[in-house]
């Protein structure tokens with residue numbers, strides 16, 4: 001045994017305890033320790049049975065992701081642990097709690113029974129990091145709960161709460177004293193001699209056509225991600241391939257995915273998410289956050305209502321302030337509609353529905369926030385209005401109350417200027433719908449106290465948001481990159497592509513929906529204002545000032561006719577010939593000879609524009625590391641996670657190629673698209689963005 005795994009004794013039961021904080025990840029040393037403990041259990045005549053459990057806060061949360069790039073040579077695998085359990089001469093019962101995930105659930109499935117604590121959950125989330133369960137999960141789970149349920153759990157990667165796990169048959173019992181229950185169950189099994197092995201069970205009969213249909217739907221929904229389809233194929237093998245052969249095929253598929261680009265990208269995002277949630281270099285890692293007990297939100301429109309819901313969902317009380325009783329009723333209605341829908345969908349119980357609503361109070365005077373620890377404004381995107389509000393708040397709330405703005409691009413420094421204590425002013429940029437989108441840009445003005453930043457990170461964790469710290473600039477990180485992404489798609493129109501060709505190119509690249517199709521959701525006229533804002537503030541000589549007007553002409557057409565880029569019929573989109581003719585007419589009027597634009601060129605230029613702007617953001621100190629930019633685009637803008645974000649994807653293409661594309665774009669489109677000095681420096685020194693992630 002290693003010091004990460006110990007064998008405790010409870011009379012005639014050997015309790016194997018894994019103790020590898022923080023999540024008991026199955027590292028090579030832990031796997032070896034469990035195998036050694038099972039051997040001791042098998043050879044100790046005073047022990048009649050075993051229990052497998054963990055110390056600290058959770059049962060094993062999976063194999064150790066940090067080992068995947070360089071697996072220790074000759075180390076025992078998780079499959080070896082499962083084989084040792086299969087070969088155990090004595091029953092072993094798993095005592096689950098916290099989140100028993102991935103390899104953790106797989107070793108539990110190789111045990112002879114499983115008990116779980118009431119607040120525990122199980123899952124096989126490997127697809128979320130571009131893998132499939134590689135230690136028998138695709139073979140044992142179908143044998144326990146049927147192939148269709150197993151297919152859903154394995155290809156969605158979702159967590160299964162204890163009650164559902166019991167109902168499905170993944171676990172045998174639920175109990176607060178999960179370890180005591182497991183000991184009793186192990187002792188009883190030793191006495192009766194029963195020790196069923198999941199591998200020996202037959203997969204329950206089911207409708208194969210239904211399974212195949214579900215598997216096909218999963219492949220279609222994966223939008224370019226390969227792991228879900230591979231996982232489905234492995235589950236299918238449980239239906240008609242002998243167990244040991246299917247295990248070999250599962251292992252082969254696992255290793256092919258582990259060494260492939262998509263899993264590397266998804267593991268990069270997994271680690272990047274956690275890095276982004278930490279205080280940046282230069283601030284003491286143990287900086288304590290201020291205490292947040294009560295909060296206020298000002299403005300009950302779509303954003304303000306969504307932010308209030310986030311806060312209430314986290315268990316904190318929130319007072320939403322609007323300008324009038326009528327506006328309060330509007331906000332109340334927006335909030336109730338969200339919770340009523342969740343109740344109807346079965347996502348909330350009646351009691352929880354009432355609880356959450358009870359946490360939200362309403363007022364029409366900011367004086368109601370006098371005791372709030374944190375106030376977030378979500379009023380009109382107008383600097384003067386926000387400054388006026390901050391002046392009034394400064395006179396009402398406590399001097400140490402955090403004042404945050406949800407602005408999506410205004411200069412937070414100018415808000416800090418007007419309050420009595422600028423150290424507690426920052427930006428909390430939520431993404432619409434605020435109660436759904438995970439990204440939260442924490443915008444850090446120069447005078448923000450370290451504890452203020454720590455407070456924002458702690459709040460993000462509490463309201464289950466993915467934080468990214470951004471410096472103050474026009475558009476912070478996400479909107480700044482997005483503006484350049486959209487500029488390239490408009491340039492593609494001018495060069496000769498049609499809207500549906502641009503959408504098709506980017507959807508083939510992994511986007512859920514192309515930019516013009518997205519535009520149709522909000523209406524042609526929306527969003528052009530963002531483009532117009534970008535163009536004149538940069539350089540009137542640049543090419544994109546005229547195109548901003550050109551695109552706005554189309555926007556006005558959309559406004560007038562209510563048309564979109566597409567005709568939408570029965571949930572399908574078709575090209576609108578009127579709009580296509582408009583695009584061609586606008587080009588002709590500008591004397592542009594349109595020529596076909598390849599999907600590859602559209603994809604490369606969109607990526608290159610984002611990577612170049614990302615390099616400028618890094619050079620200006622707006623983002624601490626390239627992986628923060630990756631997390632922003634993945635969680636806020638639908639960038640395909642299996643490409644790892646724009647900076648990781650640019651590394652994968654090669655920065656020389658990226659820089660060459662940037663230089664071409666600059667030559668064609670002028671100021672604002674200059675190659676970033678950092679990008680040129682990385683190419684000149686043979687480095688990449690990954691070398692800057694620390």
Ligand code: T1G
Pocket residue numbers: 022023025061062063064065066078099101102103104106125126129131132133134135137274275
């Ligand atoms: N390996 C290594 N480190 C891990 C880890 C893992 N599997 N999971 C978490 N950590 C680290 C994480 O990096 C962070 O470190 C700390 O633990 C707290 O994590 C064979 C091959 C368990 C729900 O995909 O979903 O098993 O930043 O901040 O919010 O078929 O972590 O403190 O240094 O996320 O409370 C499958 C991934 C692996 C689960 C806890 N398992 N982890 O969430 O804490 S593949 C997973 C999570 C596998 C088998 C295959 C979450 C969590 P640091 P945290 P949390």
